[in-house]
Amino acid sequence: MASPAQPTDILPAAGRNHREIISPEGVPLSVELADFGERAVAFTIDFILLNAAILLLYLPLSYLVLLDFGGAILTGVMMFVAFLVRNTYFLHFELAWRGSTPGKRITGLRVIDRRGGPLLPSAVIARNLTREFEIFMPLIVLLSIGGVETGNVAQWLSFAWILAIGAIPFLNRDRMRGGDLIAGTMVIALPRRALLSDLAQRDALFSFxxxxxxxxxxxxxxxxxxxxxxxxxxxxxxxxxxxxGEKIRRKIGWREPVPLESEAMFLRDFYTAERAFLEREQLFGKTKVDKYSQPVRRV
Amino acid sequence: MDGTARSEPDETRISAEPPRPQVVLRSSEFRKKREEDWRALEVLIDRAERRGIRSLSAVDVQRLPVLYRSAVSSLSVARSIALDRNMLAYLENLSLRAFLVVYGPRSSLLDGLKRFFARDFPRAVRSAGPHLLIVTLAMIAGVAAGFILTVGDEDWFSALVPAGLAADRGPESTREDLLTKEIFAPWQGAAHAFAIFANTLFQHNTMVGILSFSLGLAAGIPTVLLMVYNGLILGAFVALHYNRGLTYEIIGWLSIHGVTEFTAILLCGAGGLVIADKMLFPDRFSRLQSLAVHGRVAAQIVIGAVLLFFIAAILEGGFRQFVQSTELRYAIGWGIGGLWLGYFLRAGRRRG
Known part of the structure; x- marks a missing residue:
């Protein structure tokens, strides 16, 4: 029996895929999975902000250059600062902003627990420090010891690792990266929807x-x-x-002429009547999904 | 578009008929009764999303869960009685946003880290006891093999230890070389210490950590091999010094940071084995579910191990050459090791 899971699924919102989480009250809530593009944009914004902060902290370091410190020491200090900043950044925001970062906020994304439970600090920590293992540290190894042409094993491993890790979101249906997989989280889009006025009109001009x-x-x-x-x-x-309007009248067999200026009213009245009819039928257990289907009795 | 204005053009057509009964929509009535609460909730949620839940007054904070539950119940009712798409989408969205505010624990970076290190990390380590035992045995086997091989024939040293780790040491090193250039090499100042710190942390240790953890995905065998290999290197190192009568000094020199560092390596290996274990034997879950449930534990172990690597790197860079007494090196190294043991065994035991 092909009955829709939820009435909102009948005409799905364009674009995003939907998943369901169960709230602690036992009510299934439908969530919209974030697109790859949105996540890439969010990450890029965070990455830019993050690096701006790192650069700001590097300014005092130029003093060290003046003091003529060795290059190795300077790289060490720089790597250390970068390590601290990028981890504090993601951890701080995802903890304090409940699964959001500036980049995610701008793009309207949120991190949530995959099973609908609360987003625990341990999950946030797991998903963000894994980022360090997934991307940043292999990237550093890849870029630090000189070119790939030296055939360094560590670099080839890092390269293969980044490719493999980068493929994970494309290989599972919830678009989780390695960190999400391990922390049991997923990234959703959370747009704000407005409640528009009710289209149903109490006093109808046309009756059906x-x-x-x-x-x-x-x-x-x-x-x-x-x-x-x-x-x-x-x-x-x-x-x-x-x-x-013409199309509807042909379909339902409406004979009386409808003047051009009351077309909008006709459609509105028809909408109201149709909705009243279908809602009543649904209340009696006869759900009609679309014009092709016979009303099905939902148990 | 109100009723009076629009009735004019059709006046002629409907004037003859009696006034029609009004169309009564259950979903519209339902909406009229509840809408005020929804709007109130929306205002609260908006504010909480924009400026944090602290911006709500005490009264609002009390109203929030009540309004949230009423919105969720509205949603369940609306799903069965209403076909108004906009209203359904709005309620779905409102309930979800409210859910995330009501059930979203806020915590600061400090709270989160405190909770992690006070509870989650030691618990995760305790739960991986058997895995830790396996990697420890693998490493001990490696140490023994590396030692026996190198004691008999020092060419094994060059074969086992990668050039980067061996530096200038090798079969041709003399006792004097090792004593002055390695074990009791002079302290070269804070800046040099920091360079060592960063180098060990970001290159060698990290690779070991990543490898042993991720190779867990390959059924764990590479992880065990990696542990054996790390043991081999250590064994070869000790053997080289044993042959020159420096056993006591080298173990002290390695202990000061090695106790912490090798604990961290073992933890990473154990993390890899947890993943391998749960993928090979997913119990009643699917493999992916099993990974999600137990992967968190494995990740917690490895993430905590990063802290140990950190501390080991500080000890290696900052203190190893600074402390020139072998006895003191033993004391520091194993003292800290004892602290780790106590921490893993005792921390986070309260509250079940």
């Missing part, structure tokens, strides 16, 4: 019989909702609304 209303299902209803909301923001012209 049940025969008119059986033509469509929940999917078409929600497409119509999108169109009507689009018309409110003038994304759809009057012409387009007219076409939609």
């Amino acid at each position: 019989t049940d025969k008119h209303l059986t033509a469509y299902g929940a999917y078409e209803l929600q497409v119509l909702e999108e169109i009507l909301r689009g018309a409110q923001t003038e994304a759809y012209s009057a012409d387009m609304l007219r076409q939609v």
Whole structure:
């Protein structure tokens, strides 16, 4: 029996994949998985901020150069400062901002526990210090001991390691990197959605019989909702609304003429009536997903 | 678009008919009753997201869980009675955001690290007891083999120890060389010490850590081999000095940082074995689930080991040549080793 898991799944939001977590109250909450692009942008922003902070801390180091310290010592100090800053950065923000960093905040991403539990500090620490092992330290080894052409085993290993680790997010369906896998976390997109006005109109101008209303299902209803909301923001012209109206009237067998200027009202009334009808049917256990399906009885 | 304005054009068509019954939508009624609470919750969540939960007043903090639960219950009801897509999406989103605020523990960097080192890390280490035993035995076997091989034939030293670690030492080194250039080489100042610190931390130790942990994914056999190999190097080193009558001095020289450093290497190896164990024998989980559940433990061990590497590097760079007495080196090295033992055995035992 093909019944949709949740009514919001009927017309899925464009783009992102959905996953479900169960809140402690036992209610499944649908989360939107962050895209690779979004995560790359978030990381790039964090990376830039991070390096700006590191550079700022390097300024006093130029004093050491004046004192004529050895190159090895200077590299040592620089690596140490970089190590401290990049780890404190991610740890601090993901702990204090509950799974967010400046980059994630700008792109609207969050780190959450994969099973819907609270995001524990140990998970945050695990996922971020793994980053050190995943990317930064192999990168340092790769870049530090001279070119790859020397055939250094450590460098080839680092290179292979970075490639293998970099492939992990592409190889699992939740797009987890190694650190997420180990910490049991995932990265989701968390947009802010606004509650728009209710489209349903109490007093209707046009009235429809049940025969008119059986033509469509929940999917078409929600497409119509999108169109009507689009018309409110003038994304759809009057012409387009007219076409939609004509099409609906042909389908449901509506005979009476509808003047051009009341097209929007017709659609709105139809939306209201259709929604009232489908919601009533659903309450009686007869869910109709779309116009092709027969109403199914949900147990 | 209110009712009076729009009724004009169609006045003629519907005037003859009696007034229609109003369309009553359960979902609209439902929304009207609950909307105020949703909006209130949204305001609180917005503020908490932007300025942190501390920006909420005491009253608001008390209202938050109540409003959250009411929103979640609204969501469950709406899912069964409403087809208003925007409202459903809004409720999903609001519940999720509220959930993340209500159940998102805030903690500072300091709190998080404190909790990790006071509880999670020693617990993780204790839970990996058998794995630690295996890697320790592997390393001891390596030390014994390296020692026996090199004592008999010092060419083994060059074969076992990589050039970078051996530096200038080798079969041709004399007792004097080893004493003056290595064991009791003069302290070269803080800057030089720091260079050693950074070098050991970021190159040698890190690679060992990464390798032993990640090779756990390859069923753990490479991890065990790596432990044996590390033992071989150590054994060869000791043998070279044994042949020149410097056993007591070299062990002191190695102890000051080696106790901590080899503990860290063993911990990394144990972490790798935990991963191998749980991948080979996932119990009632799928392999991926098993990795997620136990991977955290393994990662905690390795991450804690980074701290040990850190301390070992400080001891090696900062104190090894600074402290010129072998007895003191023993005392520092094994004293700190004893502290580690106490820490791993006792820390974080309270509260079950």
